[in-house]
Amino acid sequence: MSLFSKFTSLFTRGERAVVDWNDLEQTLIGADLGPALAQRVSTRLHDARDLSLPDALAELLSPAERSLQVATDGPTVILVVGVNGSGKTTSIGKLSAYLARQGKSVLVVAADTFRAAAREQLQTWAQRTGVTCIAGRDGADPAAVAFDGVSQGIDQRADFVLIDTAGRLQSKEGLMDQLTKIRRVIEKKAPVSEVLLVLDGSTGQNALSQAESFTAAVDVTGLILTKLDGSTRGGAALAIEATLGTPIKWIGTGEGVGDIAPFDPDAYIAQLLAQ
Amino acid sequence: MFDALTSRMSRTLAGLRSRGRINPVDLEVTCGEIRTALLEADVALAVVDSLIAQVQRRGLEALSLKQAGINPGQQVITIIHEEILNILGTNARSLAVAKKPPTRIMLAGLQGSGKTTLAGKLALWLKEQGNTPLLVACDLARPNAVQQLQIIGEQIGVSVFAPEPGNGIGNPVTVAKAGLVHAEQKLFNYVIFDTAGRLGVDVELMKEARAIKSAVEPDDTLFVVDAMTGQDAVNTANAFNTGVGIDGVVLTKVDGNARAGAALSVTSVIGKPILFLSTGEKSTEFEPFYPDRMAQRILGMGDVATLAEQAKKALDEKSAARLEEKFVTGEEFTFDDFLEQLQAMKKMGSMSKLLGMLPGMPGAQGAQLKKQIEAIDDSETDRAAAIIQSMTPQERSNPKIINGSRRLRIARGSGHEVSSVNRLLERFAGAQKAMKQMKNARPGALPQGLPPGLAAPTSARPPQRPAKKSRSGNPAKRAEQERG
Incomplete structure (x- = not known):
């Protein structure tokens, strides 16, 4: 049974039939909203009779600006961070292609000097999308590589500099400190316009902890929610929006060059409720 | 975890x-x-x-x-x-062994679940046990996945069979078949097939995975799943189980702070056991899965057995015995011990990970200790080592004498700021204190005695004892007790 038919009366405003609130909560938990937020939504719907379910979910979205912040002077520097395997390099590849298609000159920087072949992976993407790639040696100081990348971006008058960083689990304080340092070093050269946290759409409640820790380390300005092409619904990102106010800015939907799109609230909520 | x-x-x-x-x-x-x-x-x-x-x-x-x-x-x-x-504990078992070598192991899972990293760890683990594993690069989709496997193979000293460059070039089924032939000819006794990440809903790619599977007929098909996965773990596991057929599960990124409920979900839904845990980015950060340890851990009873095992691996017998003696005699904990422990800890894995294995350290004391230990990370270890090595033997055994001018000299000698030296001294004081606390910890300081039903399987020893001693090198002795 589709969610829509199950909770038909919740999709319209006004009078509603008897709703199985437990069932609703469970459905939302199934979308990775987490027990607390699911209960909050259900209570809200229970109290505000003229609210529809999509409205109640939309209320949780952050009011923050979702378009990319662009630097007024010099290249727009975007730092891309996240846990291992969330899709940072792939997202940078796709994002650089997106920006290049809009006629922007883009420079990507491979500051993941830790994982085997991470640099080559980004170089392959850069070749594919026709953007310039700056890379350091394996094991080089990532902050130095990022600094060099931004310097070259300034010299080459690039519109965008996208910096790829090594994946790190947010519980590793040393690695999080390293990230703070990367940002600090970059900012000796140019301000960072955006720090995008790449979040795997299938991540559960740990997503909140990721967003909190990365925000504490490098002040995350937005999310790239990836891998939404499977059976996942990405509800953990809504929990981040609701609690931290960090907006989802991009949605990744596959491994192809074109599989990235700016966040669309309606489409996202539809995906959350898809079954 | x-x-x-x-x-x-x-x-x-x-x-x-x-x-x-x-x-x-x-x-x-x-x-x-x-x-x-x-x-x-x-x-x-x-x-x-x-x-x-x-x-x-x-x-x-x-x-x-x-x-x-x-x-x-x-x-x-x-x-x-x-x-x-x-x-x-559903059908708990270890890795399959083929009657006629090579034993074939296929890895499958979503993108970014950690298959390639795991392939290296599994190979190293097998190698350490005297096997001759071969890695076969069947992920020809993700940019430079082949190269990643080659680099890992080089790092751990394991052969990699990679006839195709990848990046969309080559047929994974052909590579898998050729890899198997290569393994048979060159007498490798294990062959590990690293495959491309794919989605459970991607019919084409699932077909491809099935084709690889029927081409090489693995003895063990392992589903690799990220410990941070949410509710979708069930759908994905089901999709892979019906699409490819799973024999066992490997849980990755277990070193994070994810609550890893996926472990329960996946085993419950597909009824297949978890075989291994992947617990970090280094090739050695890998361990067999013990259901009882994990269940105890979930219930806040700690994972003493794993800790003891890792400690045994990292500390050589001699230094363990020496530390043990120090502990018993109550001799002062010195910078030399600290350095030795730092290095041993580094070998064992991150400190915070180890701490998670210690049972029953709740409340403020546990939190404080945890903070101190977490504050020390791997790159820090190298720095700390440099600073300690710039100290005189006298300073190392009696840190109290390290005054301002000594600090300045140590800082210069090790190429650090005085503030770094100060920080290390503070940390050392914290560790010293923690050691004392552990030493003085009586059973009463730990959580109330475990329920008899739970303690039963390990009732040969009081569960608190290893906790207070394990960081001092006692594990060697502990392991001995366990063997006995």
């Missing part, structure tokens, strides 16, 4: 443990709290509900029995433990 779940459970269960009697209302409330805890830990809804239903049913039964001398609170804990263990 299961930290958060553990702490939540600890809180819930603390009420039960301390209470002599439990009534049906208590049971209901407790089950509600456990339910929320499990959901927050990303255990799949259906799994949580069936687990809670079991606990409730058996809990009521236990209440009605009112056995003399048995604390009903302890009974509920025993029930939860058994139920979790039931799920985690």
Whole structure:
């Protein structure tokens, strides 16, 4: 049974039939909203009779600006961070292609000097999308590589500099400190316009902890929610929006060059409720 | 790892443990709290509900029995433990061994779940046991996945069969077949097939995975799943199980703070055991899965056995014995010991990870200790080593004499700021204090005695003892006791 038919009366405003609130909560938990937020939504719907379910979910979205912040002077520097395997390099590849298609000159920087072949992976993407790639040696100081990348971006008058960083689990304080340092070093050269946290759409409640820790380390300005092409619904990102106010800015939907799109609230909520 | 779940459970269960009697209302409330805890830990809804239903049913039964001398609170804990263990321990086994080598192992899973990293770890683990593994690069889709495997192979000294460059070029089924032939000809006794990440809903790619599988007929097809996965773990596991056929599960990124409910979800839904845990980015950060350890961990009882094992691996017998003696005689803990421990810890894995294995360190003291230990990370270890090595032997054994001018000299000698030296001295003082606390910790300082039902399998020793000594090198002795 589709969610829509199950909770038909919740999709319209006004009078509603008897709703199985437990069932609703469970459905939302199934979308990775987490027990607390699911209960909050259900209570809200229970109290505000003229609210529809999509409205109640939309209320949780952050009011923050979702378009990319662009630097007024010099290249727009975007730092891309996240846990291992969330899709940072792939997202940078796709994002650089997106920006290049809009006629922007883009420079990507491979500051993941830790994982085997991470640099080559980004170089392959850069070749594919026709953007310039700056890379350091394996094991080089990532902050130095990022600094060099931004310097070259300034010299080459690039519109965008996208910096790829090594994946790190947010519980590793040393690695999080390293990230703070990367940002600090970059900012000796140019301000960072955006720090995008790449979040795997299938991540559960740990997503909140990721967003909190990365925000504490490098002040995350937005999310790239990836891998939404499977059976996942990405509800953990809504929990981040609701609690931290960090907006989802991009949605990744596959491994192809074109599989990235700016966040669309309606489409996202539809995906959350898809079954 | 299961930290958060553990702490939540600890809180819930603390009420039960301390209470002599439990009534049906208590049971209901407790089950509600456990339910929320499990959901927050990303255990799949259906799994949580069936687990809670079991606990409730058996809990009521236990209440009605009112056995003399048995604390009903302890009974509920025993029930939860058994139920979790039931799920985690489903068909527990180790890696398959083919009657006629090579043993074929295929890895499958979603993108970014950690297959390639795991392939290296598994190969190294096999190699360390005297096997000759071969890695076969069948991920020809993700840019430079082949190269990643080649680099890893080089790092760990394991052969990699990679006839195709990847990046969309080459046929993975052909590579898999050729890899198997190569392994047979060159007499490798294990062959590991690293495949491309794919989605459960991607029919074409699932077909490809099945084609690889039928081409090489693996002895073990392992589903690699990220410990941070949410509710979708169930769908994905089901899709891979029906699409490719899974024999076992490997849980990755277990070193994070994810509550890893996926472990319960996946094993419960597909009825296949977890074989290994992947616990870090280094090739050695890999361990066999023990259901009982994990179940105990979930219940806040710590994972002493794993800790002891790792400690044994890292500390050589001699230095372990020396530290052990220091501990017993109460001799002052010096910078030399600190350095030795730092290096041993580095070998063992991150400190915070180790701490998670220690049982029963709740409350402010545990949190404080944890903070101190977490504050030390790997690159820090190298720096600390440099600073300590710039100290004179006298300074090392008696840090109290390190005054301002000595600090300046040490800083210059090690190429650091004085502030770094100060920080290290502070940390050392913290570690020294922690050592004292551990040494002085009496059983009473730890959580109330474990329920007899739970302690039974390891009742040969009081569960608290290893906790206070394990960081001092005692594990070697502990392991010996265990063997005995």
